[in-house]
Amino acid sequence: MPAELFNHPQATLALGRLEAWLDTMRSSRGYTGPVAHWWDSCLIYCGVALDWRYEGILIGYLNLYRRSQNRRWLEKACRAGDDLVHGQLPDGHYWNSSFEHNPQPGGTPHEAAADIGLLELAETLKAENDPAWRRYFETAERNLNRLLAVLWNGRGFQDQPDNPVLVANKNATLLEALLLYQSLSGHDLSHYIHGALRVILSAQVRDGWRAGATVHCGTFRRRISFGIYTARCMSALIRLMTVEDNPACREFLALAAGYLIRLIDEHSTLLGHYGYGWPWRQMPMRWVSPSGELLRALTLARPWVDIPMSTLERLYTLCWQAIRPSGSVATATNLAARGTDSVPDFRDLLPVVGWCDKLFRALSLFHDPAATASLMPLRLPCRWRGRRGWYVEDRECIALQEESGEYRYLWRKGDDYPIIMNLWP
Amino acid sequence: MMRAELFTAGTRLAFDWLGMQTARLGVGSLYLSAPDCAIAQAWLWRLPQTIKEVFVDETATGLLLPDQWRITVQPLPPSHSPFLSIYPFTLDATNTPFQGEHVLGCLHNRLSYRGLLHSRESGRNLRWLRQKAQREGYNLETAIGIYPPAFVWRWALTMLAARISPRLEDYWRQRAFEHLASRQPFALQFSSILAFHARRVV
Numbered sequence: 001m002p003a004e005l006f007n008h009p010q011a012t013l014a015l016g017r018l019e020a021w022l023d024t025m026r027s028s029r030g031y032t033g034p035v036a037h038w039w040d041s042c043l044i045y046c047g048v049a050l051d052w053r054y055e056g057i058l059i060g061y062l063n064l065y066r067r068s069q070n071r072r073w074l075e076k077a078c079r080a081g082d083d084l085v086h087g088q089l090p091d092g093h094y095w096n097s098s099f100e101h102n103p104q105p106g107g108t109p110h111e112a113a114a115d116i117g118l119l120e121l122a123e124t125l126k127a128e129n130d131p132a133w134r135r136y137f138e139t140a141e142r143n144l145n146r147l148l149a150v151l152w153n154g155r156g157f158q159d160q161p162d163n164p165v166l167v168a169n170k171n172a173t174l175l176e177a178l179l180l181y182q183s184l185s186g187h188d189l190s191h192y193i194h195g196a197l198r199v200i201l202s203a204q205v206r207d208g209w210r211a212g213a214t215v216h217c218g219t220f221r222r223r224i225s226f227g228i229y230t231a232r233c234m235s236a237l238i239r240l241m242t243v244e245d246n247p248a249c250r251e252f253l254a255l256a257a258g259y260l261i262r263l264i265d266e267h268s269t270l271l272g273h274y275g276y277g278w279p280w281r282q283m284p285m286r287w288v289s290p291s292g293e294l295l296r297a298l299t300l301a302r303p304w305v306d307i308p309m310s311t312l313e314r315l316y317t318l319c320w321q322a323i324r325p326s327g328s329v330a331t332a333t334n335l336a337a338r339g340t341d342s343v344p345d346f347r348d349l350l351p352v353v354g355w356c357d358k359l360f361r362a363l364s365l366f367h368d369p370a371a372t373a374s375l376m377p378l379r380l381p382c383r384w385r386g387r388r389g390w391y392v393e394d395r396e397c398i399a400l401q402e403e404s405g406e407y408r409y410l411w412r413k414g415d416d417y418p419i420i421m422n423l424w425p
Numbered sequence: 426m427m428r429a430e431l432f433t434a435g436t437r438l439a440f441d442w443l444g445m446q447t448a449r450l451g452v453g454s455l456y457l458s459a460p461d462c463a464i465a466q467a468w469l470w471r472l473p474q475t476i477k478e479v480f481v482d483e484t485a486t487g488l489l490l491p492d493q494w495r496i497t498v499q500p501l502p503p504s505h506s507p508f509l510s511i512y513p514f515t516l517d518a519t520n521t522p523f524q525g526e527h528v529l530g531c532l533h534n535r536l537s538y539r540g541l542l543h544s545r546e547s548g549r550n551l552r553w554l555r556q557k558a559q560r561e562g563y564n565l566e567t568a569i570g571i572y573p574p575a576f577v578w579r580w581a582l583t584m585l586a587a588r589i590s591p592r593l594e595d596y597w598r599q600r601a602f603e604h605l606a607s608r609q610p611f612a613l614q615f616s617s618i619l620a621f622h623a624r625r626v627v
Contacts, residue, residue: 029474029494040434040602044441045471086493095491096470101437103444103470105489222591280592385603416473417445424569424606 006313007367011320015363016373018356021327022057024375024395025353027414030083031057034411035354036331036347037100038271038285043409043423045103047416050087050094051110054080056357058117062124063364078132081121084114085139092146099354108159109173112147115140116173119180126184137184144181147174152192156199165218168203169229171196172236179239197240200233201248204255210273212259223275227263228290230256231297238300250304257305260294264315268333269294288322289329289352292359295319299365316366319359325376326393329356346384346400346409349391384408384423431467435571438606439531439620442569443511444471446529446622454478456507456524458515462487468513480507516549523561528623537617538577551613554621563623570616575604
């Protein structure tokens with residue numbers, strides 16, 4: 001744990017706010033909330049979704065517990081684990097695990113990511129001789145068996161059962177889950193693990209202007225490379241390197257770290273690049289909360305790659321400074337507006353549990369949250385389809401209000417659907 | 426009959442809208458009448474937490490829900506009159522009579538660009554829906570049109586932009602999806618999918 005690296009007092013307060021905010025997003029069945037994403041947004045269904053948000057939340061709490069031995073964090077991790085146990089479907093998939101494509105189960109890499117969280121929880125409990133570890137382990141096992149049955153095609157893990165594209169970051173997430181499962185179960189899964197590894201290594205751009213980037217093969221002709229997906233591939237290889245040293249992985253990490261460093265600016269990280277289209281190859285959007293994934297990957301890569309401390313500190317600072325007084329974190333800049341206006345779009349400002357968990361997990365590597373953090377209401381200018389309005393948030397709700405005072409969107413936290421949804425003409 | 430493509434943005438939006446209307450009614454049970462199991466299951470992912478009991482047709486079998494949430498799924502007893510009925514694309518091929526105080530549903534509209542392309546396969550439109558509701562003692566409370574003309578021309582530009590630059594393509598794709606649905610009267614007439622809420626007239 002890189003606890004000795006950075007420990008800014010304001011950052012502990014910010015992390016405390018973020019942790020308290022996560023609690024405001026819960027219903028009795030789990031973490032809720034709308035989703036804004038590059039691919040698509042899910043603004044109507046806001047109910048419980050058992051997707052990759054559980055990876056960051058579970059491991060974030062486990063990081064806090066491992067450092068402080070405070071049982072409160074372990075209880076919160078178990079509560080999140082129970083959401084997955086209770087929400088598992090009879091066929092092994094999880095309830096609404098498709099994030100931006102929710103509501104539907106079978107989301108990739110979301111289910112495998114949730115398994116990583118569950119297996120880390122099981123590992124922690126097993127080390128303490130707590131018999132509860134078995135229920136989390138068995139839930140993840142049922143899901144992984146299902147994923148192996150429907151996604152493995154002999155060369156790697158497909159995007160979906162009916163989509164044969166091999167996507168590197170999805171293989172990376174499965175690789176991580178399988179490494180953990182292998183360690184806990186004693187089963188030899190090296191065939192699958194090395195298949196997934198080949199997919200990851202083959203998706204990296206080796207030279208040229210975006211050397212180190214991992215190409216998302218599902219974007220076909222556009223050959224887009226995303227920073228966050230490159231970071232997730234790094235995380236998988238870092239976990240693999242702790243088990244077996246591999247020169248190809250070492251080389252991959254060095255190149256990928258170089259690419260990620262080039263994406264960092266003062267307040268955010270660049271989303272990525274198109275494979276062609278000069279002079280507009282740089283994507284016009286920037287990540288805010290998902291930048292946590294870059295911070296985590298670069299921090300954990302330090303034993304294998306020389307990462308300048310000034311760069312890491314810049315990224316750490318932008319991550320904690322992004323946490324707003326309400327405890328939430330904006331998703332992006334220009335994600336939805338796509339470079340057309342200086343006023344952020346509603347979806348840019350919208351906090352998403354499945355992105356904020358990335359920041360929570362990354363910052364939990366460094367220090368504990370402050371215990372006294374209080375959440376403040378938030379009101380920020382934004383726009384929707386060219387019309388100016390206000391992004392409004394407090395402990396109870398998230399809303400888009402027009403300048404006239406009329407609400408266009410109003411979601412009460414924990415609910416399945418917004419009370420007001422007038423985003424269309 | 427035009428087949429419902431379950432994973433397209435339009436179908437997902439229609440189902441989400443039906444889920445949202447269901448949540449607003451705050452009921453504890455409902456009757457789901459879908460043309461096949463896949464559509465019934467796709468809609469069930471939208472089930473609000475208040476629902477503890479789902480009645481289905483005899484043909485709907487093997488529907489998945491988490492065991493531990495204890496939601497019962499059973500065939501609709503002949504004597505039972507549901508308060509809320511859901512018809513996701515059921516009316517595309519059948520003229521099933523509405524049941525219950527509230528009716529939510531969606532259907533493919535013949536008077537859309539897609540309906541005209543499949544003219545021999547789809548015979549429903551807004552006028553037909555209004556007449557059916559009136560005939561059976563219901564009032565059409567609200568409706569939305571999905572894939573309205575405002576979406577279609579922006580989507581055409583997206584396709585064109587894809588030939589020039591991926592960044593331009595993404596820009597127009599975003600603009601198109603901001604107009605994926607509409608409640609304007611003109612858009613309702615010519616949208617590819619209509620989603621509606623009808624209420625029994627007292």
